[in-house]
Amino acid sequence: SPTAEFIAGLPKAELHVHLEGTLEPEVKLALAERNGLFLEQDTVEEVQATYEFDSLASFLAVYYPAMDVLRTEQDFYDLAMAYLVRAKADGVVHAEMFFDPQAHTGRGVAFADVITGYHGAAVDAAQIGVDAHLIMCFLRDLPADGDPNSAEATLDALLASPEFTSWVIGVGLDSDERDNPPRKFAEVFARARQAGLHLTMHCDIDQPDSIEHIRQAIHEIGVERIDHGTNVVEDDSLVADVIDRGLGLTCCPVSNSFVTEDSKATEIVDLLGRGVTVTINSDDPAYFAAYVAGNYEALAQKAQLSSDQIIELARNSFRASWLTDEAREGYL
Ligand code: HPA
Ligand code: ZN
Numbered sequence: 001s002p003t004a005e006f007i008a009g010l011p012k013a014e015l016h017v018h019l020e021g022t023l024e025p026e027v028k029l030a031l032a033e034r035n036g037l038f039l040e041q042d043t044v045e046e047v048q049a050t051y052e053f054d055s056l057a058s059f060l061a062v063y064y065p066a067m068d069v070l071r072t073e074q075d076f077y078d079l080a081m082a083y084l085v086r087a088k089a090d091g092v093v094h095a096e097m098f099f100d101p102q103a104h105t106g107r108g109v110a111f112a113d114v115i116t117g118y119h120g121a122a123v124d125a126a127q128i129g130v131d132a133h134l135i136m137c138f139l140r141d142l143p144a145d146g147d148p149n150s151a152e153a154t155l156d157a158l159l160a161s162p163e164f165t166s167w168v169i170g171v172g173l174d175s176d177e178r179d180n181p182p183r184k185f186a187e188v189f190a191r192a193r194q195a196g197l198h199l200t201m202h203c204d205i206d207q208p209d210s211i212e213h214i215r216q217a218i219h220e221i222g223v224e225r226i227d228h229g230t231n232v233v234e235d236d237s238l239v240a241d242v243i244d245r246g247l248g249l250t251c252c253p254v255s256n257s258f259v260t261e262d263s264k265a266t267e268i269v270d271l272l273g274r275g276v277t278v279t280i281n282s283d284d285p286a287y288f289a290a291y292v293a294g295n296y297e298a299l300a301q302k303a304q305l306s307s308d309q310i311i312e313l314a315r316n317s318f319r320a321s322w323l324t325d326e327a328r329e330g331y332l
Pocket of ligand 1: 021175176204255283284
């Protein structure tokens with residue numbers, strides 16, 4: 001359609017994509033084969049049949065076990081490169097990609113293999129015209145410290161190597177939000193900031209204590225973006241804080257429609273109209289069947305977006321990015 005072509009043709013940044021969420025069924029099957037692993041599923045259809053979820057928790061219960069096929073540095077490289085090639089076709093010229101080291105180190109994969117594979121793909125993405133960066137996420141349902149696979153131990157593994165540290169632009173927080181507030185990670189995030197890393201956190205759609213978690217992320221952690229964060233629309237004073245601080249929201253309409261049965265299109269467009277730096281992203285495109293352009297298209301259709309609104313969303317993706325101000329100017 002003309003809208004699809006227009007959207008794919010707009011240069012854009014993707015700021016909320018989990019590399020582990022780009023694991024397509026074909027790739028899962030191929031990696032199982034390559035690594036000599038037994039899988040319950042033999043076909044793409046059988047893998048897709050396991051994709052049954054209607055909430056964040058039920059999604060995560062499918063998502064983490066599927067990652068077990070990722071074993072070697074080459075696996076992480078291939079996963080990220082396949083995403084970058086696909087994103088490029090959607091008009092992505094700049095990507096800040098989440099990864100979950102604890103989901104791998106917790107099952108015996110070396111931290112160095114995860115980060116080296118992903119970093120290799122980020123470097124090679126320059127050859128296809130994508131400026132790619134990594135954001136290291138902590139799993140909020142694991143301990144903040146006092147455990148070999150804690151957030152603190154994971155930050156230690158990064159900061160122990162100046163080279164690894166230079167491969168990451170920021171840290172994030174994902175996984176199961178219930179009873180895992182931003183405050184739990186205050187010390188870890190303070191250390192990451194000290195190390196010069198950018199800060200973002202998920203405040204997922206319609207979670208228990210959503211507003212309180214957004215408040216903590218802004219006022220206790222000092223995040224520069226909020227991933228999802230769409231529930232902020234329920235609290236005018238927090239919307240004002242988001243605007244005053246120039247915080248970006250990385251919204252994911254198709255993901256929302258899986259975990260809440262509502263894309264939150266009305267709320268996203270409301271926030272856009274109020275001057276919030278709202279951006280559109282894919283979250284876990286292999287699971288939600290839409291890469292970034294598909295997310296713009298779904299929102300455009302649902303909310304009857306004008307081309308000016310679509311352009312504004314694409315410009316916001318650079319405004320909310322962690323490009324240097326000079327590089328950002330080149331895109332705006
Ligand atoms: N929220 C929390 N954890 C996640 C998500 C998300 O949107 N995607 C992948 N892990
Ligand atoms: Zn996410």
